[in-house]
Every structure is written in C-alpha cells, then in structure tokens.
Amino acid sequence: MTTVLLVDDEPLVRVGFGMVLDAQPDLQVVGQAGDGAAAVTLARDLRPDVVLMDVRMPVLDGVQATAQIVAAGLPSRVLVLTTFDLDEHAFSALRAGASGFLLKNTEPADLLAAIRTVARGDAVVSPRVTRRLLETFAAGLPSGATGRDTRLDVLTDREREVLGHVARGLSNAEIAAHLVLSELTVKTHVGRILAKTGLRDRTQAAVLAYEARLVTPG
Structure with missing residues (x-):
C-alpha cells in the first residue's frame, strides 16, 4: 500500500x-x-x-x-x-x-x-518535460549557484557520461542503446551515481548535472 x-x-x-x-x-x-x-x-x-x-x-x-x-x-x-x-x-x-x-x-x-x-x-516523472523545465531556468541560474561541484569528483568517466544522458531525459533503455551497453549495466551505473552523490533519484541527478554545468541548456 x-x-x-x-x-x-x-x-x-x-x-x-x-x-x-x-x-x-x-x-x-x-x-x-x-x-x-x-x-x-x-x-x-x-x-x-x-x-x-x-x-x-x-x-x-x-x-x-x-x-x-x-x-x-x-x-x-x-x-x-x-x-x-x-x-x-x-x-x-x-x-x-x-x-x-x-x-x-x-x-x-x-x-x-x-x-x-x-x-x-x-524514474523521474515526464523526463522530457522535466528536461525542458531545467533547460529553461538553469540558463538563468546565478554564477554562484553553478560551476564545479565536488560531488562529481567521485564519479568515473562512464558515470559522468551516463549522468549527462539522464539529465537530457533519456530512459535507461535509451541510454543503453546510445552507449551500446545492456540496460542492466546502465541501471547499475545510475544506482552508483545516486549512491556516490547522496542523491535520492534521477530528478535530483538531473538538477545536479545542470547546476554543475555537466550539461548545458540547449
């Protein structure tokens, strides 16, 4: 229940x-x-x-x-x-x-x-709508709220790559197809990203990616 x-x-x-x-x-x-x-x-x-x-x-x-x-x-x-x-x-x-x-x-x-x-x-609700929302307002974030975030330092290059695709609104299946990985492997990467950064879900991961300028609007 x-x-x-x-x-x-x-x-x-x-x-x-x-x-x-x-x-x-x-x-x-x-x-x-x-x-x-x-x-x-x-x-x-x-x-x-x-x-x-x-x-x-x-x-x-x-x-x-x-x-x-x-x-x-x-x-x-x-x-x-x-x-x-x-x-x-x-x-x-x-x-x-x-x-x-x-x-x-x-x-x-x-x-x-x-x-x-x-x-x-x-998963995040309506990932592509959330992406549009993030892109619209992340562009106007003050410089003090963006830039290098130490939470990204603990991620591997592959995990950063996966995080970037999460922020763009891609599902695990879409990320798997894009990176030529299994969906289970992508799910494991996403789980490790959340665990390492202390984030609760994909939405928070997407917000972090935009704030840290791992991905940029547009």
Missing part, C-alpha cells in the same frame, strides 16, 4: 484527487493539508510515501515545504503539482528536492502512474 498526503489550498482540488486515489486498491490518502506549514507537520507525523504538493499556497509555499520535508530526512517523496509546465516555482521545487512534477490538469491515469513511479523511486 502506497500512502499519500494531499497538499493544496483548494478543498475541491483535494477532494477530487482524493476520490481518484482512494478508488485504487494500492493507494491510500492518509492526510490532507491546505498550506505548506501544515504539510510539513503532517509529513513528520504520518511519514507518507508520497506528498502530492501544490506550489502556490498561503503560510508556507510548496517550495519551502518541500525543502523542509527533504531536510528533515523523511522517507516521503514529493511530487509537485503546477498549472504550467514551464513554471519557475516547479523548477525551484525540483532544486529543493522534489522528485518530479505534474500538471494539475493531467489525466487521472497519468497521475496514478506518476505516484506509483515516484513511490518506487524508479
């Missing part, structure tokens, strides 16, 4: 998402919050597998709430909800530690698949 915390300042939105999720035998809504501060408190108390997080909310916005949940070392993975696919708030949430983002008008089937994917920690 995958447990989910719903966070949105509009009650009707929470009710709608809740009805979709509770109709699934493997998903359970364990709590709801109308602002970021309440979300952080409930995440600490309930320790859900996934937090479905709006970004624009009163008291504490979704970006700050995401940062606090990640900083607290909670097992919860944050899936951000946004109105626009190229949203600076969504980009900030990814940098703060969110595992992916979805549009609020996404189809129910895609929402359910995304929650299950994030809960497994297997």
Whole structure:
C-alpha cells in the first residue's frame, strides 16, 4: 500500500484527487493539508510515501515545504503539482528536492502512474518535460549557484557520461542503446551515481548535472 498526503489550498482540488486515489486498491490518502506549514507537520507525523504538493499556497509555499520535508530526512517523496509546465516555482521545487512534477490538469491515469513511479523511486516523472523545465531556468541560474561541484569528483568517466544522458531525459533503455551497453549495466551505473552523490533519484541527478554545468541548456 502506497500512502499519500494531499497538499493544496483548494478543498475541491483535494477532494477530487482524493476520490481518484482512494478508488485504487494500492493507494491510500492518509492526510490532507491546505498550506505548506501544515504539510510539513503532517509529513513528520504520518511519514507518507508520497506528498502530492501544490506550489502556490498561503503560510508556507510548496517550495519551502518541500525543502523542509527533504531536510528533515523523511522517507516521503514529493511530487509537485503546477498549472504550467514551464513554471519557475516547479523548477525551484525540483532544486529543493522534489522528485518530479505534474500538471494539475493531467489525466487521472497519468497521475496514478506518476505516484506509483515516484513511490518506487524508479524514474523521474515526464523526463522530457522535466528536461525542458531545467533547460529553461538553469540558463538563468546565478554564477554562484553553478560551476564545479565536488560531488562529481567521485564519479568515473562512464558515470559522468551516463549522468549527462539522464539529465537530457533519456530512459535507461535509451541510454543503453546510445552507449551500446545492456540496460542492466546502465541501471547499475545510475544506482552508483545516486549512491556516490547522496542523491535520492534521477530528478535530483538531473538538477545536479545542470547546476554543475555537466550539461548545458540547449
């Protein structure tokens, strides 16, 4: 059973998402919050597998709430909800530690698949959309937030190469075909990259790659 915390300042939105999720035998809504501060408190108390997080909310916005949940070392993975696919708030949430983002008008089937994917920690949600988001806003990162990152020093040349392809939105199968490797080998490389850098998932790896200028927009 995958447990989910719903966070949105509009009650009707929470009710709608809740009805979709509770109709699934493997998903359970364990709590709801109308602002970021309440979300952080409930995440600490309930320790859900996934937090479905709006970004624009009163008291504490979704970006700050995401940062606090990640900083607290909670097992919860944050899936951000946004109105626009190229949203600076969504980009900030990814940098703060969110595992992916979805549009609020996404189809129910895609929402359910995304929650299950994030809960497994297997892959980033909509990798190519995430890539477009990263490319759009990474270009405007201040110089002090980019440049050499010592976390890359522990990676082998092959792992850096794989990380670059992850940041470009390629799946394990696509990376395997491009580098003429087995998919299992690529999966092993990705696992080692995450372990060596202390990152939680592919989304965070992609953010690191852009911030460290391992890959550049365009």
